[in-house]
Amino acid sequence: MPEPAIVDEITTYPKTGRFLLGRLRHDLSDEEKRILEDSIDEVEVVTEPRRILERGATCGHSTMLIDGFILRTLDGPEQRYGVSFHVPGDFVDLHCFALKRLDHNIDTVGEVRLGYVPHTRLIEIMEEQPHLARVFWFATLLDAAMHREWVMKLEQLTTARRLAHIFAEIWTRLQMVGLGDAQGFDTPLTQGHLAEMSGATAIHVNRAIRALREQGIVDVQRGRINIADKSELEKFGRFTPDYLYGEGELSLREGFY
Amino acid sequence: MPEPAIVDEITTYPKTGRFLLGRLRHDLSDEEKRILEDSIDEVEVVTEPRRILERGATCGHSTMLIDGFILRTLDGPEQRYGVSFHVPGDFVDLHCFALKRLDHNIDTVGEVRLGYVPHTRLIEIMEEQPHLARVFWFATLLDAAMHREWVMKLEQLTTARRLAHIFAEIWTRLQMVGLGDAQGFDTPLTQGHLAEMSGATAIHVNRAIRALREQGIVDVQRGRINIADKSELEKFGRFTPDYLYGEGELSLREGFY
DNA sequence: CGCATCCTTGAGGGCCATCAAAATGCGTGG
DNA sequence: CCACGCATTTTGATGGCCCTCAAGGATGCG
Numbered sequence: 001m002p003e004p005a006i007v008d009e010i011t012t013y014p015k016t017g018r019f020l021l022g023r024l025r026h027d028l029s030d031e032e033k034r035i036l037e038d039s040i041d042e043v044e045v046v047t048e049p050r051r052i053l054e055r056g057a058t059c060g061h062s063t064m065l066i067d068g069f070i071l072r073t074l075d076g077p078e079q080r081y082g083v084s085f086h087v088p089g090d091f092v093d094l095h096c097f098a099l100k101r102l103d104h105n106i107d108t109v110g111e112v113r114l115g116y117v118p119h120t121r122l123i124e125i126m127e128e129q130p131h132l133a134r135v136f137w138f139a140t141l142l143d144a145a146m147h148r149e150w151v152m153k154l155e156q157l158t159t160a161r162r163l164a165h166i167f168a169e170i171w172t173r174l175q176m177v178g179l180g181d182a183q184g185f186d187t188p189l190t191q192g193h194l195a196e197m198s199g200a201t202a203i204h205v206n207r208a209i210r211a212l213r214e215q216g217i218v219d220v221q222r223g224r225i226n227i228a229d230k231s232e233l234e235k236f237g238r239f240t241p242d243y244l245y246g247e248g249e250l251s252l253r254e255g256f257y
Numbered sequence: 258m259p260e261p262a263i264v265d266e267i268t269t270y271p272k273t274g275r276f277l278l279g280r281l282r283h284d285l286s287d288e289e290k291r292i293l294e295d296s297i298d299e300v301e302v303v304t305e306p307r308r309i310l311e312r313g314a315t316c317g318h319s320t321m322l323i324d325g326f327i328l329r330t331l332d333g334p335e336q337r338y339g340v341s342f343h344v345p346g347d348f349v350d351l352h353c354f355a356l357k358r359l360d361h362n363i364d365t366v367g368e369v370r371l372g373y374v375p376h377t378r379l380i381e382i383m384e385e386q387p388h389l390a391r392v393f394w395f396a397t398l399l400d401a402a403m404h405r406e407w408v409m410k411l412e413q414l415t416t417a418r419r420l421a422h423i424f425a426e427i428w429t430r431l432q433m434v435g436l437g438d439a440q441g442f443d444t445p446l447t448q449g450h451l452a453e454m455s456g457a458t459a460i461h462v463n464r465a466i467r468a469l470r471e472q473g474i475v476d477v478q479r480g481r482i483n484i485a486d487k488s489e490l491e492k493f494g495r496f497t498p499d500y501l502y503g504e505g506e507l508s509l510r511e512g513f514y
Numbered sequence: 515c516g517c518a519t520c521c522t523t524g525a526g527g528g529c530c531a532t533c534a535a536a537a538t539g540c541g542t543g544g
Numbered sequence: 545c546c547a548c549g550c551a552t553t554t555t556g557a558t559g560g561c562c563c564t565c566a567a568g569g570a571t572g573c574g
Binding site: 415416457458479 | 562563570571
Protein backbone atom coordinates (compact mmCIF):
# COMPACT_ATOMS: atom_id res chain seq x y z
CA MET A 1 0.00 0.00 0.00
CA PRO A 2 1.20 3.50 -0.78
CA GLU A 3 1.74 6.04 1.96
CA PRO A 4 -1.39 7.66 3.46
CA ALA A 5 -0.30 11.06 2.11
CA ILE A 6 -0.42 9.71 -1.42
CA VAL A 7 -3.78 8.03 -0.92
CA ASP A 8 -5.10 11.34 0.36
CA GLU A 9 -3.75 13.22 -2.64
CA ILE A 10 -5.41 10.81 -5.09
CA THR A 11 -8.68 11.00 -3.19
CA THR A 12 -8.70 14.79 -3.20
CA TYR A 13 -7.56 15.09 -6.82
CA PRO A 14 -8.72 11.89 -8.52
CA LYS A 15 -7.76 12.96 -12.05
CA THR A 16 -4.52 14.86 -11.50
CA GLY A 17 -3.37 13.80 -8.02
CA ARG A 18 -0.35 11.92 -9.37
CA PHE A 19 0.97 14.84 -11.44
CA LEU A 20 4.62 15.35 -10.42
CA LEU A 21 4.09 13.34 -7.25
CA GLY A 22 7.45 12.70 -5.63
CA ARG A 23 8.97 15.53 -7.67
CA LEU A 24 7.72 19.09 -7.73
CA ARG A 25 4.13 18.49 -6.57
CA HIS A 26 5.00 19.59 -3.04
CA ASP A 27 5.59 23.01 -4.52
CA LEU A 28 2.03 23.40 -5.82
CA SER A 29 -0.51 25.22 -3.67
CA ASP A 30 -3.93 23.71 -3.00
CA GLU A 31 -5.39 26.36 -5.25
CA GLU A 32 -3.07 25.43 -8.11
CA LYS A 33 -3.84 21.74 -7.68
CA ARG A 34 -7.55 22.56 -7.78
CA ILE A 35 -7.16 24.66 -10.92
CA LEU A 36 -5.34 21.79 -12.61
CA GLU A 37 -7.90 19.22 -11.47
CA ASP A 38 -10.75 21.36 -12.76
CA SER A 39 -9.04 22.04 -16.07
CA ILE A 40 -9.87 18.52 -17.24
CA ASP A 41 -13.15 18.78 -19.09
CA GLU A 42 -13.43 15.21 -20.33
CA VAL A 43 -12.33 11.77 -19.21
CA GLU A 44 -12.09 8.84 -21.59
CA VAL A 45 -11.32 5.16 -21.10
CA VAL A 46 -9.50 3.49 -23.99
CA THR A 47 -9.42 -0.30 -23.91
CA GLU A 48 -7.86 -1.11 -27.28
CA PRO A 49 -4.33 -0.07 -28.23
CA ARG A 50 -4.81 3.23 -29.99
CA ARG A 51 -2.66 5.99 -31.46
CA ILE A 52 -4.21 8.96 -29.71
CA LEU A 53 -1.90 11.46 -31.41
CA GLU A 54 0.10 11.10 -34.60
CA ARG A 55 3.27 12.85 -35.73
CA GLY A 56 2.43 16.03 -37.56
CA ALA A 57 -0.91 16.44 -35.83
CA THR A 58 -2.02 19.67 -34.27
CA CYS A 59 -4.26 19.34 -31.28
CA GLY A 60 -6.68 21.48 -29.37
CA HIS A 61 -6.21 19.76 -26.04
CA SER A 62 -3.49 18.15 -23.96
CA THR A 63 -3.71 14.75 -22.30
CA MET A 64 -3.24 13.71 -18.69
CA LEU A 65 -2.58 10.01 -18.24
CA ILE A 66 -4.79 9.12 -15.27
CA ASP A 67 -4.37 5.33 -15.37
CA GLY A 68 -2.39 2.92 -17.53
CA PHE A 69 0.67 3.00 -19.74
CA ILE A 70 1.50 5.06 -22.81
CA LEU A 71 4.38 4.87 -25.27
CA ARG A 72 5.86 7.83 -27.09
CA THR A 73 6.91 6.44 -30.45
CA LEU A 74 8.47 7.31 -33.78
CA ASP A 75 7.82 5.31 -36.93
CA GLY A 76 10.78 3.82 -38.73
CA PRO A 77 10.69 2.50 -42.29
CA GLU A 78 9.33 -0.88 -41.25
CA GLN A 79 8.85 -0.69 -37.55
CA ARG A 80 7.74 1.42 -34.65
CA TYR A 81 10.36 2.62 -32.14
CA GLY A 82 9.63 3.56 -28.54
CA VAL A 83 11.41 6.72 -27.42
CA SER A 84 9.86 6.98 -23.96
CA PHE A 85 7.03 5.64 -21.86
CA HIS A 86 4.55 7.20 -19.47
CA VAL A 87 2.97 6.21 -16.19
CA PRO A 88 -0.09 7.63 -14.42
CA GLY A 89 0.25 11.28 -13.49
CA ASP A 90 2.22 12.18 -16.62
CA PHE A 91 1.01 15.09 -18.71
CA VAL A 92 1.86 13.27 -21.92
CA ASP A 93 1.50 15.97 -24.54
CA LEU A 94 2.18 19.36 -23.12
CA HIS A 95 4.64 19.24 -26.01
CA CYS A 96 1.75 19.48 -28.40
CA PHE A 97 0.66 22.70 -26.74
CA ALA A 98 4.04 24.38 -26.99
CA LEU A 99 5.24 22.86 -30.28
CA LYS A 100 1.82 22.97 -31.94
CA ARG A 101 2.79 20.18 -34.33
CA LEU A 102 3.91 17.02 -32.65
CA ASP A 103 7.12 15.34 -33.83
CA HIS A 104 6.12 11.93 -32.46
CA ASN A 105 3.17 9.62 -31.83
CA ILE A 106 1.36 8.92 -28.58
CA ASP A 107 0.27 5.26 -28.42
CA THR A 108 -1.65 3.57 -25.65
CA VAL A 109 -0.61 0.16 -24.32
CA GLY A 110 -3.28 -1.87 -22.57
CA GLU A 111 -6.24 -0.13 -20.98
CA VAL A 112 -5.81 3.54 -20.13
CA ARG A 113 -7.86 6.34 -18.61
CA LEU A 114 -7.20 9.77 -20.07
CA GLY A 115 -8.12 13.29 -19.02
CA TYR A 116 -8.29 16.05 -21.64
CA VAL A 117 -7.43 19.70 -21.00
CA PRO A 118 -8.54 22.15 -23.72
CA HIS A 119 -5.77 24.45 -24.91
CA THR A 120 -8.02 27.48 -24.39
CA ARG A 121 -7.91 26.51 -20.71
CA LEU A 122 -4.13 26.04 -20.80
CA ILE A 123 -3.67 29.47 -22.35
CA GLU A 124 -5.66 31.02 -19.49
CA ILE A 125 -3.51 29.17 -16.98
CA MET A 126 -0.34 30.34 -18.70
CA GLU A 127 -1.52 33.94 -18.41
CA GLU A 128 -3.05 33.90 -14.96
CA GLN A 129 -0.88 31.36 -13.15
CA PRO A 130 2.77 32.07 -13.91
CA HIS A 131 3.99 29.68 -11.24
CA LEU A 132 1.89 26.81 -12.56
CA ALA A 133 3.08 27.71 -16.06
CA ARG A 134 6.64 27.31 -14.93
CA VAL A 135 5.86 23.96 -13.35
CA PHE A 136 4.46 22.86 -16.72
CA TRP A 137 7.74 23.90 -18.29
CA PHE A 138 9.56 21.90 -15.65
CA ALA A 139 7.43 18.84 -16.47
CA THR A 140 8.43 18.96 -20.13
CA LEU A 141 12.09 19.40 -19.22
CA LEU A 142 11.82 16.32 -17.02
CA ASP A 143 10.90 14.42 -20.17
CA ALA A 144 13.96 15.85 -21.88
CA ALA A 145 16.18 14.74 -18.98
CA MET A 146 14.78 11.21 -19.29
CA HIS A 147 15.42 11.28 -23.03
CA ARG A 148 19.05 12.17 -22.37
CA GLU A 149 19.44 9.30 -19.94
CA TRP A 150 18.00 6.94 -22.55
CA VAL A 151 20.40 8.23 -25.18
CA MET A 152 23.33 7.50 -22.90
CA LYS A 153 22.03 4.06 -21.96
CA LEU A 154 21.50 3.13 -25.60
CA GLU A 155 25.07 4.19 -26.34
CA GLN A 156 26.41 2.33 -23.34
CA LEU A 157 24.47 -0.85 -22.56
CA THR A 158 23.76 -4.28 -24.03
CA THR A 159 20.16 -5.34 -24.49
CA ALA A 160 19.98 -7.19 -21.15
CA ARG A 161 21.30 -4.14 -19.32
CA ARG A 162 18.96 -1.82 -21.21
CA LEU A 163 16.04 -3.95 -20.08
CA ALA A 164 17.27 -3.87 -16.50
CA HIS A 165 17.44 -0.10 -16.74
CA ILE A 166 13.95 0.14 -18.20
CA PHE A 167 12.50 -2.07 -15.45
CA ALA A 168 14.27 -0.07 -12.77
CA GLU A 169 13.04 3.22 -14.21
CA ILE A 170 9.45 2.07 -14.58
CA TRP A 171 9.38 0.69 -11.06
CA THR A 172 10.86 3.85 -9.58
CA ARG A 173 8.46 6.09 -11.45
CA LEU A 174 5.48 3.96 -10.46
CA GLN A 175 6.49 4.07 -6.82
CA MET A 176 6.85 7.85 -7.00
CA VAL A 177 3.16 8.08 -7.82
CA GLY A 178 2.04 5.42 -5.35
CA LEU A 179 1.82 2.47 -7.72
CA GLY A 180 3.63 -0.83 -8.05
CA ASP A 181 4.34 -2.91 -4.96
CA ALA A 182 7.23 -4.31 -2.96
CA GLN A 183 7.91 -7.18 -5.38
CA GLY A 184 7.50 -5.39 -8.68
CA PHE A 185 4.63 -4.14 -10.82
CA ASP A 186 1.89 -5.15 -13.24
CA THR A 187 2.22 -3.91 -16.79
CA PRO A 188 0.65 -4.59 -20.18
CA LEU A 189 4.07 -4.31 -21.87
CA THR A 190 4.91 -7.37 -23.98
CA GLN A 191 8.33 -8.53 -25.08
CA GLY A 192 7.50 -6.95 -28.42
CA HIS A 193 7.04 -3.56 -26.74
CA LEU A 194 10.27 -4.04 -24.84
CA ALA A 195 11.98 -4.73 -28.16
CA GLU A 196 10.63 -1.46 -29.57
CA MET A 197 11.92 0.34 -26.50
CA SER A 198 15.37 -1.23 -26.38
CA GLY A 199 16.26 -1.27 -30.07
CA ALA A 200 16.45 -5.05 -30.28
CA THR A 201 14.36 -7.76 -31.86
CA ALA A 202 11.67 -9.49 -29.81
CA ILE A 203 13.66 -12.70 -30.15
CA HIS A 204 16.74 -11.22 -28.63
CA VAL A 205 14.73 -9.54 -25.89
CA ASN A 206 13.43 -12.97 -25.01
CA ARG A 207 16.95 -14.34 -24.63
CA ALA A 208 18.06 -11.32 -22.63
CA ILE A 209 15.10 -11.77 -20.29
CA ARG A 210 16.05 -15.38 -19.78
CA ALA A 211 19.55 -14.31 -18.86
CA LEU A 212 18.15 -11.82 -16.35
CA ARG A 213 15.98 -14.54 -14.86
CA GLU A 214 18.86 -17.02 -14.66
CA GLN A 215 20.97 -14.42 -12.89
CA GLY A 216 18.22 -14.03 -10.31
CA ILE A 217 17.71 -10.36 -11.13
CA VAL A 218 14.18 -10.11 -12.48
CA ASP A 219 11.40 -12.42 -13.56
CA VAL A 220 9.29 -11.24 -16.50
CA GLN A 221 5.90 -12.85 -16.98
CA ARG A 222 2.94 -11.99 -19.11
CA GLY A 223 1.55 -8.83 -17.57
CA ARG A 224 3.85 -8.77 -14.58
CA ILE A 225 7.44 -7.87 -13.70
CA ASN A 226 8.82 -9.35 -10.49
CA ILE A 227 12.00 -7.76 -9.23
CA ALA A 228 13.98 -10.53 -7.57
CA ASP A 229 16.94 -8.40 -6.51
CA LYS A 230 16.49 -4.65 -6.68
CA SER A 231 20.05 -3.79 -5.80
CA GLU A 232 21.42 -6.15 -8.44
CA LEU A 233 18.89 -4.88 -11.00
CA GLU A 234 19.99 -1.29 -10.55
CA LYS A 235 23.64 -2.21 -10.55
CA PHE A 236 23.35 -4.36 -13.66
CA GLY A 237 21.33 -1.71 -15.54
CA ARG A 238 23.56 1.09 -14.17
CA PHE A 239 20.46 2.83 -12.94
CA THR A 240 20.68 5.85 -10.70
CA PRO A 241 17.40 7.71 -10.16
CA ASP A 242 18.91 11.21 -10.01
CA TYR A 243 17.70 12.22 -13.45
CA LEU A 244 14.09 11.67 -12.39
CA TYR A 245 14.46 14.67 -10.07
CA GLY A 246 12.93 12.92 -7.08
CA GLU A 247 15.19 12.29 -4.12
CA GLY A 248 18.91 12.41 -4.70
CA GLU A 249 21.63 14.60 -6.03
CA LEU A 250 19.44 16.73 -8.26
CA SER A 251 16.47 16.94 -5.90
CA LEU A 252 14.47 20.14 -5.83
CA ARG A 253 13.00 19.61 -2.37
CA GLU A 254 14.87 22.61 -1.08
CA GLY A 255 12.04 24.70 -2.46
CA PHE A 256 13.58 26.36 -5.47
CA TYR A 257 10.51 27.45 -7.30
CA MET B 258 27.78 32.91 -48.60
CA PRO B 259 24.61 32.94 -46.54
CA GLU B 260 21.55 34.85 -47.67
CA PRO B 261 21.65 38.64 -47.25
CA ALA B 262 18.75 38.46 -44.77
CA ILE B 263 20.86 36.28 -42.48
CA VAL B 264 23.92 38.50 -42.80
CA ASP B 265 21.73 41.46 -41.88
CA GLU B 266 20.33 39.64 -38.84
CA ILE B 267 23.81 38.80 -37.55
CA THR B 268 24.98 42.35 -38.12
CA THR B 269 22.05 43.84 -36.25
CA TYR B 270 22.17 41.30 -33.42
CA PRO B 271 25.80 40.11 -33.27
CA LYS B 272 25.39 38.05 -30.10
CA THR B 273 21.92 36.52 -30.51
CA GLY B 274 21.16 36.93 -34.21
CA ARG B 275 21.30 33.19 -34.85
CA PHE B 276 18.86 32.25 -32.07
CA LEU B 277 16.11 30.11 -33.68
CA LEU B 278 17.10 31.31 -37.14
CA GLY B 279 15.25 29.22 -39.71
CA ARG B 280 12.78 28.14 -37.05
CA LEU B 281 10.71 30.48 -34.90
CA ARG B 282 12.88 33.60 -35.17
CA HIS B 283 10.57 35.09 -37.78
CA ASP B 284 7.95 35.21 -35.03
CA LEU B 285 10.04 37.50 -32.78
CA SER B 286 9.45 41.24 -32.95
CA ASP B 287 12.35 43.67 -33.32
CA GLU B 288 11.72 44.73 -29.74
CA GLU B 289 11.95 41.14 -28.49
CA LYS B 290 15.14 40.53 -30.46
CA ARG B 291 16.61 43.68 -28.94
CA ILE B 292 15.62 42.65 -25.43
CA LEU B 293 17.31 39.30 -25.94
CA GLU B 294 20.43 40.86 -27.44
CA ASP B 295 20.72 43.29 -24.54
CA SER B 296 20.15 40.58 -21.94
CA ILE B 297 23.67 39.29 -22.48
CA ASP B 298 25.84 41.04 -19.93
CA GLU B 299 29.12 39.27 -20.59
CA VAL B 300 30.88 37.63 -23.51
CA GLU B 301 33.69 35.13 -23.05
CA VAL B 302 35.97 33.35 -25.48
CA VAL B 303 37.06 29.86 -24.41
CA THR B 304 39.94 28.38 -26.36
CA GLU B 305 40.64 25.19 -24.41
CA PRO B 306 38.10 22.38 -24.10
CA ARG B 307 36.27 23.16 -20.88
CA ARG B 308 33.34 21.82 -18.90
CA ILE B 309 31.40 25.04 -18.46
CA LEU B 310 28.63 23.35 -16.45
CA GLU B 311 28.69 20.07 -14.56
CA ARG B 312 25.87 17.72 -13.64
CA GLY B 313 24.36 18.72 -10.32
CA ALA B 314 25.43 22.33 -10.64
CA THR B 315 23.12 25.21 -10.03
CA CYS B 316 23.80 28.30 -12.03
CA GLY B 317 22.98 31.97 -11.89
CA HIS B 318 23.12 32.58 -15.61
CA SER B 319 22.28 30.86 -18.87
CA THR B 320 24.59 30.53 -21.85
CA MET B 321 24.11 31.54 -25.48
CA LEU B 322 26.50 29.82 -27.86
CA ILE B 323 27.62 32.65 -30.14
CA ASP B 324 30.35 30.81 -32.05
CA GLY B 325 31.73 27.28 -31.98
CA PHE B 326 30.55 23.83 -30.98
CA ILE B 327 29.32 22.47 -27.66
CA LEU B 328 28.54 18.93 -26.51
CA ARG B 329 25.92 18.04 -23.95
CA THR B 330 27.35 15.01 -22.16
CA LEU B 331 26.71 12.47 -19.42
CA ASP B 332 29.51 10.68 -17.64
CA GLY B 333 29.52 6.89 -17.69
CA PRO B 334 31.57 4.70 -15.38
CA GLU B 335 34.69 4.99 -17.52
CA GLN B 336 33.78 7.25 -20.36
CA ARG B 337 31.94 10.35 -21.41
CA TYR B 338 28.85 10.00 -23.60
CA GLY B 339 27.53 12.71 -25.91
CA VAL B 340 23.76 13.09 -25.77
CA SER B 341 23.47 16.11 -28.06
CA PHE B 342 25.51 18.84 -29.67
CA HIS B 343 25.03 22.56 -30.19
CA VAL B 344 25.77 25.01 -32.95
CA PRO B 345 25.90 28.82 -32.87
CA GLY B 346 22.60 30.43 -31.93
CA ASP B 347 21.66 27.71 -29.45
CA PHE B 348 20.65 28.76 -25.96
CA VAL B 349 22.48 25.80 -24.44
CA ASP B 350 21.31 25.85 -20.85
CA LEU B 351 17.90 27.31 -20.54
CA HIS B 352 17.42 23.92 -18.89
CA CYS B 353 19.52 25.09 -16.00
CA PHE B 354 17.16 28.01 -15.49
CA ALA B 355 14.02 25.88 -15.38
CA LEU B 356 15.45 22.75 -13.76
CA LYS B 357 17.74 24.62 -11.38
CA ARG B 358 20.02 21.62 -11.05
CA LEU B 359 21.39 20.35 -14.30
CA ASP B 360 21.23 16.60 -15.06
CA HIS B 361 24.06 16.73 -17.59
CA ASN B 362 27.33 18.47 -18.43
CA ILE B 363 28.00 21.22 -20.94
CA ASP B 364 31.41 20.73 -22.59
CA THR B 365 33.04 22.94 -25.17
CA VAL B 366 34.75 21.49 -28.25
CA GLY B 367 37.36 23.65 -29.93
CA GLU B 368 37.23 27.40 -29.57
CA VAL B 369 33.87 28.92 -28.60
CA ARG B 370 32.44 32.34 -27.90
CA LEU B 371 29.80 32.43 -25.20
CA GLY B 372 27.28 35.03 -24.06
CA TYR B 373 25.95 34.94 -20.50
CA VAL B 374 22.44 35.99 -19.47
CA PRO B 375 21.92 36.46 -15.72
CA HIS B 376 18.90 34.63 -14.35
CA THR B 377 17.66 37.80 -12.68
CA ARG B 378 17.33 39.14 -16.22
CA LEU B 379 15.60 35.97 -17.42
CA ILE B 380 13.08 36.18 -14.58
CA GLU B 381 12.21 39.72 -15.63
CA ILE B 382 11.75 38.57 -19.20
CA MET B 383 9.53 35.70 -18.09
CA GLU B 384 7.31 38.14 -16.23
CA GLU B 385 7.25 41.02 -18.67
CA GLN B 386 7.50 39.23 -22.00
CA PRO B 387 5.11 36.29 -22.05
CA HIS B 388 5.55 35.72 -25.76
CA LEU B 389 9.31 35.62 -25.50
CA ALA B 390 8.93 33.31 -22.50
CA ARG B 391 6.92 30.91 -24.62
CA VAL B 392 9.53 31.03 -27.35
CA PHE B 393 12.13 30.02 -24.73
CA TRP B 394 9.91 27.10 -23.83
CA PHE B 395 9.71 26.20 -27.49
CA ALA B 396 13.51 26.28 -27.74
CA THR B 397 13.87 23.74 -24.93
CA LEU B 398 11.23 21.50 -26.49
CA LEU B 399 13.17 21.60 -29.73
CA ASP B 400 16.05 20.04 -27.82
CA ALA B 401 13.67 17.35 -26.56
CA ALA B 402 12.50 16.62 -30.11
CA MET B 403 16.11 16.21 -31.21
CA HIS B 404 16.74 13.87 -28.27
CA ARG B 405 13.82 11.72 -29.38
CA GLU B 406 15.17 11.50 -32.90
CA TRP B 407 18.54 10.42 -31.50
CA VAL B 408 16.91 7.75 -29.37
CA MET B 409 15.21 6.31 -32.43
CA LYS B 410 18.34 6.47 -34.54
CA LEU B 411 20.39 4.72 -31.85
CA GLU B 412 17.78 1.97 -31.71
CA GLN B 413 17.65 1.69 -35.47
CA LEU B 414 20.98 2.38 -37.15
CA THR B 415 24.44 0.89 -37.44
CA THR B 416 27.43 3.06 -36.59
CA ALA B 417 28.05 4.14 -40.19
CA ARG B 418 24.42 5.19 -40.57
CA ARG B 419 24.45 6.96 -37.21
CA LEU B 420 27.42 8.98 -38.37
CA ALA B 421 25.69 9.82 -41.63
CA HIS B 422 22.72 11.02 -39.63
CA ILE B 423 24.88 13.11 -37.34
CA PHE B 424 26.67 14.75 -40.28
CA ALA B 425 23.36 15.46 -42.01
CA GLU B 426 21.89 16.98 -38.86
CA ILE B 427 24.91 19.16 -38.13
CA TRP B 428 25.06 20.40 -41.69
CA THR B 429 21.34 21.20 -41.77
CA ARG B 430 21.46 23.01 -38.45
CA LEU B 431 24.53 25.00 -39.50
CA GLN B 432 22.85 26.06 -42.73
CA MET B 433 19.74 27.14 -40.81
CA VAL B 434 21.89 29.70 -38.99
CA GLY B 435 23.88 30.78 -42.03
CA LEU B 436 26.97 28.64 -41.47
CA GLY B 437 28.61 25.80 -43.33
CA ASP B 438 28.98 25.95 -47.10
CA ALA B 439 27.89 24.14 -50.24
CA GLN B 440 30.42 21.32 -49.85
CA GLY B 441 30.19 20.71 -46.11
CA PHE B 442 31.41 22.37 -42.96
CA ASP B 443 34.40 22.94 -40.71
CA THR B 444 34.23 21.40 -37.24
CA PRO B 445 36.59 20.70 -34.35
CA LEU B 446 34.93 17.31 -33.76
CA THR B 447 37.42 14.44 -33.73
CA GLN B 448 36.72 10.78 -34.36
CA GLY B 449 36.86 10.39 -30.59
CA HIS B 450 34.02 12.89 -30.18
CA LEU B 451 32.04 11.12 -32.89
CA ALA B 452 32.55 7.88 -30.96
CA GLU B 453 31.15 9.49 -27.82
CA MET B 454 28.16 10.69 -29.81
CA SER B 455 27.41 7.47 -31.63
CA GLY B 456 27.96 4.94 -28.87
CA ALA B 457 30.86 3.22 -30.62
CA THR B 458 34.60 3.03 -30.07
CA ALA B 459 36.89 5.46 -31.85
CA ILE B 460 38.39 2.52 -33.70
CA HIS B 461 35.07 1.42 -35.09
CA VAL B 462 34.14 5.00 -35.97
CA ASN B 463 37.32 5.13 -38.00
CA ARG B 464 36.31 2.06 -39.99
CA ALA B 465 32.76 3.33 -40.45
CA ILE B 466 34.11 6.63 -41.79
CA ARG B 467 36.28 4.75 -44.24
CA ALA B 468 33.20 2.87 -45.45
CA LEU B 469 31.34 6.17 -45.92
CA ARG B 470 34.28 7.54 -47.87
CA GLU B 471 34.55 4.43 -50.06
CA GLN B 472 30.85 4.65 -50.82
CA GLY B 473 31.36 8.22 -51.99
CA ILE B 474 29.01 9.63 -49.37
CA VAL B 475 31.18 11.80 -47.16
CA ASP B 476 34.83 12.57 -46.63
CA VAL B 477 35.93 13.22 -43.05
CA GLN B 478 39.19 15.00 -42.51
CA ARG B 479 40.78 16.60 -39.52
CA GLY B 480 38.65 19.64 -38.84
CA ARG B 481 36.50 19.36 -41.92
CA ILE B 482 33.54 17.33 -43.19
CA ASN B 483 33.02 17.27 -46.96
CA ILE B 484 29.65 16.02 -48.08
CA ALA B 485 30.23 14.23 -51.38
CA ASP B 486 26.62 13.25 -52.02
CA LYS B 487 23.99 14.97 -49.91
CA SER B 488 21.08 12.96 -51.19
CA GLU B 489 22.89 9.68 -50.55
CA LEU B 490 24.03 10.87 -47.13
CA GLU B 491 20.49 11.61 -46.02
CA LYS B 492 19.17 8.41 -47.50
CA PHE B 493 21.87 6.28 -45.89
CA GLY B 494 21.46 7.96 -42.50
CA ARG B 495 17.64 7.97 -42.85
CA PHE B 496 17.69 11.66 -42.15
CA THR B 497 14.59 13.77 -42.58
CA PRO B 498 14.83 17.29 -41.18
CA ASP B 499 11.21 17.57 -40.01
CA TYR B 500 12.05 17.19 -36.34
CA LEU B 501 14.22 20.32 -36.48
CA TYR B 502 11.05 22.35 -37.03
CA GLY B 503 12.44 24.34 -39.93
CA GLU B 504 10.84 23.77 -43.30
CA GLY B 505 8.82 20.62 -43.79
CA GLU B 506 5.95 18.70 -42.37
CA LEU B 507 6.15 20.12 -38.87
CA SER B 508 6.99 23.69 -39.89
CA LEU B 509 5.59 26.52 -37.82
CA ARG B 510 5.89 29.17 -40.51
CA GLU B 511 2.14 29.53 -40.66
CA GLY B 512 2.48 31.83 -37.67
CA PHE B 513 1.14 29.81 -34.81
CA TYR B 514 2.51 31.74 -31.91
C1' DC C 515 62.75 17.65 -33.88
C1' DG C 516 60.53 15.57 -29.89
C1' DC C 517 56.11 14.91 -28.02
C1' DA C 518 51.12 14.54 -27.67
C1' DT C 519 47.12 13.80 -29.97
C1' DC C 520 44.76 11.85 -33.51
C1' DC C 521 44.19 8.55 -37.12
C1' DT C 522 44.72 3.86 -39.20
C1' DT C 523 45.08 -1.17 -39.61
C1' DG C 524 44.91 -6.32 -38.17
C1' DA C 525 43.23 -10.51 -35.56
C1' DG C 526 40.04 -12.85 -32.51
C1' DG C 527 35.75 -13.09 -30.06
C1' DG C 528 31.09 -11.67 -28.18
C1' DC C 529 26.58 -9.57 -29.02
C1' DC C 530 22.75 -9.46 -31.78
C1' DA C 531 19.98 -9.92 -36.40
C1' DT C 532 17.86 -13.04 -39.44
C1' DC C 533 15.58 -17.17 -40.92
C1' DA C 534 12.92 -21.02 -39.44
C1' DA C 535 10.02 -23.42 -36.43
C1' DA C 536 7.58 -24.77 -32.38
C1' DA C 537 5.36 -24.23 -27.78
C1' DT C 538 2.57 -21.62 -24.71
C1' DG C 539 -1.12 -18.80 -23.10
C1' DC C 540 -5.58 -16.55 -23.88
C1' DG C 541 -10.12 -15.28 -25.62
C1' DT C 542 -13.97 -16.85 -28.41
C1' DG C 543 -17.47 -19.72 -29.76
C1' DG C 544 -19.34 -24.18 -30.07
C1' DC D 545 -15.73 -28.17 -21.24
C1' DC D 546 -13.36 -28.41 -25.40
C1' DA D 547 -11.82 -26.73 -30.05
C1' DC D 548 -9.94 -23.26 -32.43
C1' DG D 549 -7.43 -19.02 -33.84
C1' DC D 550 -4.28 -15.70 -32.63
C1' DA D 551 -0.75 -13.23 -30.26
C1' DT D 552 3.01 -14.05 -27.47
C1' DT D 553 6.90 -16.54 -25.93
C1' DT D 554 10.63 -19.81 -26.71
C1' DT D 555 14.45 -22.30 -29.05
C1' DG D 556 18.20 -23.39 -32.66
C1' DA D 557 21.60 -22.26 -36.44
C1' DT D 558 24.15 -19.04 -39.19
C1' DG D 559 26.30 -14.75 -40.21
C1' DG D 560 27.27 -9.71 -39.69
C1' DC D 561 28.37 -5.80 -36.70
C1' DC D 562 31.24 -4.14 -33.34
C1' DC D 563 34.38 -4.62 -29.19
C1' DT D 564 38.95 -5.59 -27.36
C1' DC D 565 43.81 -5.97 -27.53
C1' DA D 566 47.83 -4.64 -30.00
C1' DA D 567 50.66 -1.93 -32.89
C1' DG D 568 51.97 1.42 -36.09
C1' DG D 569 51.53 5.92 -38.87
C1' DA D 570 50.22 10.77 -39.45
C1' DT D 571 49.64 15.49 -37.92
C1' DG D 572 50.45 19.62 -35.42
C1' DC D 573 52.68 22.22 -31.86
C1' DG D 574 56.50 24.04 -29.12
